[in-house]
Amino acid sequence: MTYLTENPALFEKFQPKIDAYNKDKEDQIKAFDADLVAKCEQLIPSAKVLDSEAVEGLDFLQQLLSKKDLQIVNEYTIKELVDKQVSGELSAVEIAQAYIRAAIVANYVTNYALQFLIPEALEQAKSLDKHLKDTGALVGPFHGVPISIKEQMCYKNKVTHASYVSYIDNVSEESSVSVDILMKLGAVCHVRTSQPQTIMHLDTWNNFIGRTRNPRSTKLSPGGSSGGESACVGMHASAIGHGSDIGGSIRAPAAFANLFGIRPTTKRISLLNGISGGKGQESVVAVQGPLARSIDELDYFMKAYLNEGKPWCYDPSAIPIPWREPSLPDVINIGILPTDNLVTPYPSITRGIRHVADVLSKDPRFNVIDLSDNWYSEEEMKDLYDTTLSLYTCDGNQVQLSMLEPSGEPILPLTKHFLEFGGGKTHSIYSNRMMNAKRDAAKVNIMNKYFNDLKLDLILTPTNVAPAEIPGESYYWGYTSLWNLVDYPNVVFPTGLKHDVEVDSKVPESLNSNEYEKKVWYNDDGSIRYNSKEYENAPIALQLTGKRFCDEDVVAATKIISELLNVRRT
Amino acid sequence: MTYLTENPALFEKFQPKIDAYNKDKEDQIKAFDADLVAKCEQLIPSAKVLDSEAVEGLDFLQQLLSKKDLQIVNEYTIKELVDKQVSGELSAVEIAQAYIRAAIVANYVTNYALQFLIPEALEQAKSLDKHLKDTGALVGPFHGVPISIKEQMCYKNKVTHASYVSYIDNVSEESSVSVDILMKLGAVCHVRTSQPQTIMHLDTWNNFIGRTRNPRSTKLSPGGSSGGESACVGMHASAIGHGSDIGGSIRAPAAFANLFGIRPTTKRISLLNGISGGKGQESVVAVQGPLARSIDELDYFMKAYLNEGKPWCYDPSAIPIPWREPSLPDVINIGILPTDNLVTPYPSITRGIRHVADVLSKDPRFNVIDLSDNWYSEEEMKDLYDTTLSLYTCDGNQVQLSMLEPSGEPILPLTKHFLEFGGGKTHSIYSNRMMNAKRDAAKVNIMNKYFNDLKLDLILTPTNVAPAEIPGESYYWGYTSLWNLVDYPNVVFPTGLKHDVEVDSKVPESLNSNEYEKKVWYNDDGSIRYNSKEYENAPIALQLTGKRFCDEDVVAATKIISELLNVRRT
Known part of the structure; x- marks a missing residue:
C-alpha cells in the first residue's frame, strides 16, 4: 500500500544513484585498507545477527585494531590528542588513520556512515602535520582531532541529501558554518553520519542505508535523529560528534549509546547552511551540539567552538555569547522529576533517577528537591505535548512532503508516525501564532515557577521512557521535546547503570490512560508491550536542564555529578 | 461606507466608556493644577489652529512654566537630575511636579497622552525622597527620573488597551517587564502615551483621542507608532520615553520630532506583558527602546536598563548580553546610502545625508564609502519590501481583526493602508516559512556583502522619505522596516538641519515608476504630491545601522557624529 508521496516506480529510478552513492563508501574503505575490510x-x-542480538560493538574494535590504534581511539581525550601532536608523540595522520580504521569497523557493526571523507581527511591531516612542523603552532584547539558530522550539515563540493532521496544530486556550494568553524580550528572530518528520513525520528533509518544500530546492543536503536553520531562516537570512531536536535535528536542518541550530549540554548551554535524540512520554521527552533564520551570533552568542544570559532562572525543569527565560566552556587538546588505525569518511564529509568537522586542527596553540594507533587498535571502536559506535535506539522507537512515527493521514496513507519503528529493537520497562520503564544507562556511559567520561585538551579529528568528503543518504535518524544518547545538547555549524561533484565521487568501497577502512555506501554490489542528482555545492555542516562543561556552551569554540574557517579569517560 | 470590521452602532455603545476614560485625564490635571489648566x-x-499651522510647541512651555520648572525640564539631563537629588538641590517630588506640569502643557499642544498617572507619580516620588533621606542611597540609576511609557505596555491595575477600543475594560494584572524594571530602578512613570490604531501606522491616530501632533510643527505628524513618546519627549514632558518598533515605530517618531531613538537588536529589551496585534508573530520581531533628547541619555538608559535591570532574570526570551563598552576601530568605515533605490527621499533628506557625509569625510576618524552603486537594485528592494509587508499581514490580519471587531470601531485611513499591505492576503504556513527563509537569506547577505566583504562598521541612510509626514499620509516604511526584517540595530539622530521650504522645493528629475515611489511622490491623478511648504520646521534626522548586537558601537559612533554636527541636546 502506498502512502502520501510514495511512488515505487519513480523511486526505482533513484535506486542506481543510491547504489552509486553507497558504492563510494565501499571504494574508499577498500582503497584505504583492504586487509581490514576483509x-x-x-x-x-x-x-541479520546484529539486528537480532544484543551485541556490544566495541568488542570488534578490540579484535580488529592494532594496539597503537586502540590506544589512540580508546584512551586519549581530545586534549590529549592535541597535546601529543605538540609533543611529537603522535601525528595528525596517525590519529586520522587510527580513527578511520575504527570508523570502518564501526560501520560494519552499526551501519552509521552515509559518506566517508577518507582521502580528504588524510590530506587534511597531512597538511596539519606540515603546519605544525613548519610553524611550531597548532591550527586551533581541534588540531588533528577526527570529528564526525551529521550528514545534513553541508560539506562543500559534496552531495548533501539530509536523507531525502530527492536530494541525491544536491552538491553543496559551501560547507555549513559549523563545519567550517570546526575545520578552521583544525578538526579532521572523516565521516558524515546518518540521520532518519525527514530527520524526524528518535531513531535512525532511511532509504539510503537502512537502519543504524546501537553500539551497546546492535539489535536496539541508536536513537535519532543524530543516531549516526551516537553510533560513531559510541564506537570510538570519532573523537567527538556533531549533531542536531529539534525534539531530542542529540539527547536520545547520546542516552541510548551511553554518551554525553548537549542541546544548547538555541542560536549559540550556528545552523547556517544545512538541509532539513524545517526551513523557515521558527516555532520550535533546532539546535546543533556535540555528543561526547566525557563531559570534559563536551565542555572543551563548546568552549573552543564558541570562543575561538565565534560563529556570530559568519552567521548573523548566532548570538554573540562566548562560553563563559560557570556560576553555580555553593549549594546547587536540583529538582528531581521521575515522571512528567504524561508517560511513565520504563523501570530502569525510574531506578536510574532514584539512584542519582540518592547519590546527590548525600552530597553537601546538592539540595535535592522532589518535583513529583509540584509538576504540571497530566492534562497540562498533554496540552503542551499536543502543542509541540502540532507545531512540528502545522504546515500540513507541506515542506516535508515537497522534499519527499520528487523521489517517491517509501515512507518509513516512524516517518508516518511523525507526519501524523497533531493529525498532520494544516493550521492557519493565526493558529500557529496562538500556539506560539502558548509556548511563550509555558516558557515564562517554567522560569517563574521553577527557577525563580522554587529557586532551582537545575532540573533532573529522564531523557526518554526507555533506556534505548526498539528500532522503529521510538514513539514518545515528550521528555526531550518539552525543552525544545520552551528552549531551556539540557545535558544528557550516563549514570553508569545499565538496564537489568530481571530487576527492571516489573510493569508499574498504575498507568495513565492517555494515548501517549498507551502507545508506549501497550500493544494495540491491550496487552502489555513492554518486555524487559529487549533492553539488555541498554545504558541508563538522564537529562539535566538549566536556566536559559546557562549552558555552562549545566555542563559544570554534570561534571560534579559524573564524578559522584564515577562516570569519567565511556 | 463601512469597512471590514466597522460597526457604527456597536461602536456607539463604547463611546461613553471612551469618554469616561478620557475624562479621567481632565480630572487628574485639574486636581493637580487647575490654574495651569486654565x-x-x-x-x-x-x-483647529494647531492642526493647520506649523506651531513650535516648546514656545508654550516657555510661557507657561515657572523658571524653576523650566530649568528642570529643559536643562538637566537624566544624570544631572539624579545627581541633584543626591546633592539635595532637587527632590524627586519637585522634579515630578515640574515634569507633570510640562506634560499637561504638552498635551494641550500635541494631544499625546492616553493616561496620566499623576497621583501615582507623586506618591512614588515622595517615597523615593523618603528612601534617599532615610538610607542616603538612590533606588537606582533612574531615581526620581520621569519616564513616559507607550501605553501598550501593561501597567498593573490600570486599563491597557493598546488603542483597541475593544480593550477599554482590560485592566492589567501585572506591569510589563520593562515598566517594572524602570520603576525598580527608580523611574517615575507619570504618563502613558498614545499609539495609533493597530499600532501599525508610522503616525499616531486612534479612536480614543484622535491624532497626536508633532511638537516641531503641530500640523505635522509626530510619526508613529511611538508618536505619543516623540511628542512627549519632544515637548520636554518626560526626561526620556520608552517606545516600541516593528517597522519604524521608534525611529520615525524620533526623526520627526528631532530626537534620538534606538531600535536595538531584538530580544535585548524585554517585550513581555504588552498588548499588540503581533501576538505569536515572529517573522518580523518587535523591539522596545528609548527616545531621548541626547545620545548620552539614550546610552545612559540602555546601560542602566540592561546592566542593572537585567531583563533576562524576568523574561526567558531576553538575551543576557549586558550593555558593553563599544569596540569601534580607530577609523570607522561608514557606508552612505542616500536612497534605497526603491523610493527616492524628499530633497531635505537628500541634502541632510550629503551634509553629514561631507562632515564625516573631513574627519580622520571616518572612512566614508558611498554605497550608491553597491546597493540592491530597485527590483531586489521591491522584493524585500513586498516580503516585509506580506509578513506583517500574512495571517490575513486575523489577529488584528479579532481585536478590532468586538468594538466595531471606525477603521482609520492608515489602518486601512496597513491592513492592505501585501493585499492583506491570507498566506499558508508554508508560504510564511518560505518568506522567513528569504528574510534569513537577506540577513546573511547583508552581513557578508557589507559588514564582512566591504568591512563596513556602519551604514548611514535616511530614516524616512520625508523629514516628517503629513498626518494620515505616512505611506512608505521601507527605510526603517528593512532593518526590522533583517534585524540589524539602528540609531536615529538629528542632523541639526531643518527642512527649508525654498531650498528643498525641487522635485528630482528622474523618479522610479514603482508603486511605492508613486504613492510617495504623486497624487492619484498623476500630479506631483510633494509640496515643500508642508514640511516647514520639520527636522532632518538620519538613521545609522550597525552589526547585529553591536548596538553599543552604533551609539558610540552617534556620539562622535553628533559632536561633529554640534547636536548636543535637542
Whole structure:
C-alpha cells in the first residue's frame, strides 16, 4: 500500500544513484585498507545477527585494531590528542588513520556512515602535520582531532541529501558554518553520519542505508535523529560528534549509546547552511551540539567552538555569547522529576533517577528537591505535548512532503508516525501564532515557577521512557521535546547503570490512560508491550536542564555529578 | 461606507466608556493644577489652529512654566537630575511636579497622552525622597527620573488597551517587564502615551483621542507608532520615553520630532506583558527602546536598563548580553546610502545625508564609502519590501481583526493602508516559512556583502522619505522596516538641519515608476504630491545601522557624529 508521496516506480529510478552513492563508501574503505575490510567481513556477524542480538560493538574494535590504534581511539581525550601532536608523540595522520580504521569497523557493526571523507581527511591531516612542523603552532584547539558530522550539515563540493532521496544530486556550494568553524580550528572530518528520513525520528533509518544500530546492543536503536553520531562516537570512531536536535535528536542518541550530549540554548551554535524540512520554521527552533564520551570533552568542544570559532562572525543569527565560566552556587538546588505525569518511564529509568537522586542527596553540594507533587498535571502536559506535535506539522507537512515527493521514496513507519503528529493537520497562520503564544507562556511559567520561585538551579529528568528503543518504535518524544518547545538547555549524561533484565521487568501497577502512555506501554490489542528482555545492555542516562543561556552551569554540574557517579569517560 | 470590521452602532455603545476614560485625564490635571489648566486653555490655540499651522510647541512651555520648572525640564539631563537629588538641590517630588506640569502643557499642544498617572507619580516620588533621606542611597540609576511609557505596555491595575477600543475594560494584572524594571530602578512613570490604531501606522491616530501632533510643527505628524513618546519627549514632558518598533515605530517618531531613538537588536529589551496585534508573530520581531533628547541619555538608559535591570532574570526570551563598552576601530568605515533605490527621499533628506557625509569625510576618524552603486537594485528592494509587508499581514490580519471587531470601531485611513499591505492576503504556513527563509537569506547577505566583504562598521541612510509626514499620509516604511526584517540595530539622530521650504522645493528629475515611489511622490491623478511648504520646521534626522548586537558601537559612533554636527541636546 502506498502512502502520501510514495511512488515505487519513480523511486526505482533513484535506486542506481543510491547504489552509486553507497558504492563510494565501499571504494574508499577498500582503497584505504583492504586487509581490514576483509577481516571485518570475516569477523563481524551478518546484519541479520546484529539486528537480532544484543551485541556490544566495541568488542570488534578490540579484535580488529592494532594496539597503537586502540590506544589512540580508546584512551586519549581530545586534549590529549592535541597535546601529543605538540609533543611529537603522535601525528595528525596517525590519529586520522587510527580513527578511520575504527570508523570502518564501526560501520560494519552499526551501519552509521552515509559518506566517508577518507582521502580528504588524510590530506587534511597531512597538511596539519606540515603546519605544525613548519610553524611550531597548532591550527586551533581541534588540531588533528577526527570529528564526525551529521550528514545534513553541508560539506562543500559534496552531495548533501539530509536523507531525502530527492536530494541525491544536491552538491553543496559551501560547507555549513559549523563545519567550517570546526575545520578552521583544525578538526579532521572523516565521516558524515546518518540521520532518519525527514530527520524526524528518535531513531535512525532511511532509504539510503537502512537502519543504524546501537553500539551497546546492535539489535536496539541508536536513537535519532543524530543516531549516526551516537553510533560513531559510541564506537570510538570519532573523537567527538556533531549533531542536531529539534525534539531530542542529540539527547536520545547520546542516552541510548551511553554518551554525553548537549542541546544548547538555541542560536549559540550556528545552523547556517544545512538541509532539513524545517526551513523557515521558527516555532520550535533546532539546535546543533556535540555528543561526547566525557563531559570534559563536551565542555572543551563548546568552549573552543564558541570562543575561538565565534560563529556570530559568519552567521548573523548566532548570538554573540562566548562560553563563559560557570556560576553555580555553593549549594546547587536540583529538582528531581521521575515522571512528567504524561508517560511513565520504563523501570530502569525510574531506578536510574532514584539512584542519582540518592547519590546527590548525600552530597553537601546538592539540595535535592522532589518535583513529583509540584509538576504540571497530566492534562497540562498533554496540552503542551499536543502543542509541540502540532507545531512540528502545522504546515500540513507541506515542506516535508515537497522534499519527499520528487523521489517517491517509501515512507518509513516512524516517518508516518511523525507526519501524523497533531493529525498532520494544516493550521492557519493565526493558529500557529496562538500556539506560539502558548509556548511563550509555558516558557515564562517554567522560569517563574521553577527557577525563580522554587529557586532551582537545575532540573533532573529522564531523557526518554526507555533506556534505548526498539528500532522503529521510538514513539514518545515528550521528555526531550518539552525543552525544545520552551528552549531551556539540557545535558544528557550516563549514570553508569545499565538496564537489568530481571530487576527492571516489573510493569508499574498504575498507568495513565492517555494515548501517549498507551502507545508506549501497550500493544494495540491491550496487552502489555513492554518486555524487559529487549533492553539488555541498554545504558541508563538522564537529562539535566538549566536556566536559559546557562549552558555552562549545566555542563559544570554534570561534571560534579559524573564524578559522584564515577562516570569519567565511556 | 463601512469597512471590514466597522460597526457604527456597536461602536456607539463604547463611546461613553471612551469618554469616561478620557475624562479621567481632565480630572487628574485639574486636581493637580487647575490654574495651569486654565492658563493652557487660554493661551494655547485651538485644535483647529494647531492642526493647520506649523506651531513650535516648546514656545508654550516657555510661557507657561515657572523658571524653576523650566530649568528642570529643559536643562538637566537624566544624570544631572539624579545627581541633584543626591546633592539635595532637587527632590524627586519637585522634579515630578515640574515634569507633570510640562506634560499637561504638552498635551494641550500635541494631544499625546492616553493616561496620566499623576497621583501615582507623586506618591512614588515622595517615597523615593523618603528612601534617599532615610538610607542616603538612590533606588537606582533612574531615581526620581520621569519616564513616559507607550501605553501598550501593561501597567498593573490600570486599563491597557493598546488603542483597541475593544480593550477599554482590560485592566492589567501585572506591569510589563520593562515598566517594572524602570520603576525598580527608580523611574517615575507619570504618563502613558498614545499609539495609533493597530499600532501599525508610522503616525499616531486612534479612536480614543484622535491624532497626536508633532511638537516641531503641530500640523505635522509626530510619526508613529511611538508618536505619543516623540511628542512627549519632544515637548520636554518626560526626561526620556520608552517606545516600541516593528517597522519604524521608534525611529520615525524620533526623526520627526528631532530626537534620538534606538531600535536595538531584538530580544535585548524585554517585550513581555504588552498588548499588540503581533501576538505569536515572529517573522518580523518587535523591539522596545528609548527616545531621548541626547545620545548620552539614550546610552545612559540602555546601560542602566540592561546592566542593572537585567531583563533576562524576568523574561526567558531576553538575551543576557549586558550593555558593553563599544569596540569601534580607530577609523570607522561608514557606508552612505542616500536612497534605497526603491523610493527616492524628499530633497531635505537628500541634502541632510550629503551634509553629514561631507562632515564625516573631513574627519580622520571616518572612512566614508558611498554605497550608491553597491546597493540592491530597485527590483531586489521591491522584493524585500513586498516580503516585509506580506509578513506583517500574512495571517490575513486575523489577529488584528479579532481585536478590532468586538468594538466595531471606525477603521482609520492608515489602518486601512496597513491592513492592505501585501493585499492583506491570507498566506499558508508554508508560504510564511518560505518568506522567513528569504528574510534569513537577506540577513546573511547583508552581513557578508557589507559588514564582512566591504568591512563596513556602519551604514548611514535616511530614516524616512520625508523629514516628517503629513498626518494620515505616512505611506512608505521601507527605510526603517528593512532593518526590522533583517534585524540589524539602528540609531536615529538629528542632523541639526531643518527642512527649508525654498531650498528643498525641487522635485528630482528622474523618479522610479514603482508603486511605492508613486504613492510617495504623486497624487492619484498623476500630479506631483510633494509640496515643500508642508514640511516647514520639520527636522532632518538620519538613521545609522550597525552589526547585529553591536548596538553599543552604533551609539558610540552617534556620539562622535553628533559632536561633529554640534547636536548636543535637542
